[in-house]
Amino acid sequence: MKITFIGTASGLSVTDRAHASLYIEGGGSRILIDCxxxxxxxxxxxxxxPNDISAIVISHTHPDHCAGIPTLMQYMHLTEREKPLNIYLPQGVSSAFRKYFDQLYLLNEKLTxxxxxxxxxxxLFWRGDNLSIEAVPNLHLEHYIEYVERYRISAASFSFIFVEGDNSIYYSADLKGMVDLKPPSRAELMIVECTHIGIEDALNLAADKRIKRVIFTHIPPEMDTTNRSFEGITAEFAYDGMEVIV
Ligand SMILES: [Zn+2]
Structure with a gap:
């Protein structure tokens, strides 16, 4: 698998990082995780x-994880994309998104x-030739549960495990806290958000689970991004354009 970090900012916009997005190439598939x-x-x-992307997968619908989809689709239309695009959304979201996209004139019958x-x-919700994606629920949006019925919205939020052959990569997306950090043991790579998670706490857990490599993303502006080691594992910090092959 090859991972390219497309956006590594936290929820707060900055000039040198785009908001959350990862590009995964593996097993003949090219998938954008968060947009x-x-x-x-x-x-x-x-x-x-962008027209190489076959699917977009959204971890949860905070704007810093999904607000880039309409512009990306407009680009695909203007460059006369022909191949179909699949968008995977947390359960309960798609009908609201469909209405929103219709109003943005992203009409299936008008697009190329x-x-x-x-x-x-x-x-497990996605399986390509040799790459699969498993969704692991987390509590990041737990504090919206009281609004779900009143506004008819979803509070679903997920982390992911990508598996290609014997290799697995864990991507936390956004979490409530350490209670949600659940990488599989001996994963080749753990990509962890560091807005709601402490660096040392994550490295401790990575050491316990024998995770081989840890890269932090979703990086708040005040974060010290110097690589540092703890419990024998180095904390690396992602930047837009960083490429990793696992
Ligand atoms: Zn976020």
Whole structure:
């Protein structure tokens, strides 16, 4: 698998990082995980053709993880994309997104390509030729549960495990805290957000679980991003355009 960090900012916008987005190539698939604002521009700056993306997977619907989708789709239309696009959204979100996209004139019958919105929930929800994606629920949006009925919204939020052959990569996306950090033992790589998680806490857990490499993303502006070691594991900090091969 090859991972390119497309956006590594936290929820607070900054000038040198786009909002959350990861590009995964593996087993013949090219998938964008999260698509925060600025993802399209960052993809172009990394010389990645947005029309190579076959699927977009959104961990949760905070704007810093999904607000880049409409502009990306507009680009696909203007560059006359033909191949279909699949968008995977947490369960309960797709009908609201469909209405929103219709009002943005991203109408299936007007676009040069077909797109499909798919709800996913806990467990294995995507399987390519040799790459699979498992969703692990987390409590990041727990504090919205009291609003779910009143506003008819979803409070679903997920972390992911990507598996290609014997290799697995864990991506936390956004969490409530350490209670949600659940990488599989001996994963090749753990990508962890560091807005809601302490660096030393995450490295401690990585050491316990024998995780081979840890990269922090979702980086707040005040974060010290110097590589540092703890419990024999080095904390690396992602930047837009960072590439990792696992
Ligand atoms: Zn976020």
């Amino acid at each position: 925060g604002e600025g993802a399209l521009r960052s993809l172009l700056m990394q010389n990645i053709d 390509f077909d797109y499909r919105m798919n709800d996913y929930t806990e467990g």
